[in-house]
Amino acid sequence: MTRLAVKDCGAGTTIQDAGRFGYQRYGVGPAGAMDRIALAVANMLVGNAPGEAAMEFTVLGGSFVVEGGPVRVALAGALADLKIDGEPVAPLTSATAEPGQTIAVGRQRPAPSWCWRSPAASM
Amino acid sequence: MVYGGEFGIDLEDVAKAHGITTEEVIRRHSSRTYRVAMLGFLPGFCYLSGADPSIALPRRTSPRLKTPAGTVSIGGVQALFASVEAPSGWHLLGRTPVRNFMPDRDPVFLVGAGDEVVFQPIPEREWDALDRAAAAGEQVAVLAS
Numbered sequence: 001m002t003r004l005a006v007k008d009c010g011a012g013t014t015i016q017d018a019g020r021f022g023y024q025r026y027g028v029g030p031a032g033a034m035d036r037i038a039l040a041v042a043n044m045l046v047g048n049a050p051g052e053a054a055m056e057f058t059v060l061g062g063s064f065v066v067e068g069g070p071v072r073v074a075l076a077g078a079l080a081d082l083k084i085d086g087e088p089v090a091p092l093t094s095a096t097a098e099p100g101q102t103i104a105v106g107r108q109r110p111a112p113s114w115c116w117r118s119p120a121a122s123m
Numbered sequence: 124m125v126y127g128g129e130f131g132i133d134l135e136d137v138a139k140a141h142g143i144t145t146e147e148v149i150r151r152h153s154s155r156t157y158r159v160a161m162l163g164f165l166p167g168f169c170y171l172s173g174a175d176p177s178i179a180l181p182r183r184t185s186p187r188l189k190t191p192a193g194t195v196s197i198g199g200v201q202a203l204f205a206s207v208e209a210p211s212g213w214h215l216l217g218r219t220p221v222r223n224f225m226p227d228r229d230p231v232f233l234v235g236a237g238d239e240v241v242f243q244p245i246p247e248r249e250w251d252a253l254d255r256a257a258a259a260g261e262q263v264a265v266l267a268s
Contacts, residue, residue, distance in 0.1 A: 026224075026232045027162040 002069035007102070010060025016116075018051030033116065038077035042116040045074035045094040054118035061105030072096045073103055075117050081106035082117065124195050124204075124219040125247050126152075131217035133183075137197070140180055149244055151175045152216060157202055157240045162232075167206030167224030169234055174202040186212030193218045195242060204240070217242075220253040221264045228260040 018039060019032025033039040033056055040050035048054075055062075061080055074094035075082040082089040083104045089095040097103050105117055126149045127134040138145045157171035179200040190196070190211040195204045198213035205211070206224035219242070223233050234240065245253070257263045 023166075025162060025236055026166055027164060027168050028166045 002071060003067040004064040004071065004103070005067055007063040007065060009062025009064075010058065012056075012058025012060065013062050014056050015053050016056040017053040035077055035116075039116050039118075041092070042074050042076035042118040045076065045092065046072045046118045047094075048118055052118065054116045056116055057105055057108070059108050061107055063102055063104040065102050066097045066099050068099060070096050070098050071103070073117050075105060077116050078108040080108045124193075124217045124242050124245065125250050126217035126244055128247065130247070130250075131195070131215050133196075133214035134216050137178060137180055137214050137216065141178060148178055148216070151178050152197075152202075153242045153244050155241070157242075159234060159236050159238045159240060161236055165205070165207055165209050165224075167222075167232055167234075168209075169204050169206075169223060169240065171202040171204070171240060174200055176200055180214050182212040183214065186210055190215060191218055193220060193222065195219055204242075218250075219264075220250065220257040222257050225260060233264070 016031070016033040016039070018036050019030040020028065021030050024030070033054070039054055042054055043050050043052050057080070072094050073082065074092070075089070076092060079091070083106070084095055084097045085101045127145055134145050134148060138148045141148070152175065155173055155175055157173040159169045160172040161170050162168055163170065174197060178197065180197060182198045188210050189208055190205065192208050193205060194211065194215055195217050196211060196213035196215050197203070203213060204219055204223070206222060221233065225231060253263045
């Protein structure tokens with residue numbers, strides 16, 4: 001099984017999908033990503049369906065070590081650096097990280113705002 | 124629902140606050156027909172109108188971090204039956220085995236806004252069997268349409 005080991009991340013790092021609608025009458029708010037368009041862009045860059053769950057960062061990024069299998073990642077939303085083993089990935093493109101490599105998302109600029117990273121595999 | 128004891132740790136306080144017996148609190152609480160005014164706070168939490176004002180009590184000054192799933196409580200003039208475990212500052216009268224929110228069950232939610240609810244006192248010895256049945260997704264409450 002492919003895994004991302006969390007080395008560090010900010011307190012505002014969560015897994016978000018496109019939300020769930022039609023249940024507020026039962027006490028379930030829609031929740032989901034702050035920016036569903038950016039979520040869709042990040043997902044499409046890695047070949048996912050637009051609403052699949054992705055990792056959402058608020059201001060601070062994080063770093064993750066890939067285990068088990070390759071992971072295709074992309075970042076969309078706010079401006080932030082995406083690097084694999086220190087090598088920058090161009091904005092709005094996807095790249096593949098191999099087992100043992102570190103995926104790092106930098107601090108957003110300007111803060112505060114949101115950005116997404118979608119591994120190609122459901123979270 | 125099972126009233127009092129470890130199922131409803133505030134039943135005696137509510138009785139004392141009104142100078143009545145716990146049996147009388149149970150009678151007044153269980154003899155009303157409530158209407159679900161809204162759901163909120165957590166999935167499946169039903170806030171009820173129609174509570175007997177003679178057993179109303181302002182919220183506790185010190186809430187509890189955890190109250191059990193199915194908790195039936197009163198806060199001010201409102202009545203509530205909870206779905207899942209949650210913090211609460213209300214007065215806990217008892218517990219129902221009915222699980223109003225089970226994500227893997229069809230239907231996920233049993234009771235919705237506008238529905239009528241009555242509470243049926245049951246003895247503690249009946250709890251285990253009903254709780255197990257509800258956990259398995261079986262219907263343990265009488266649902267009339």
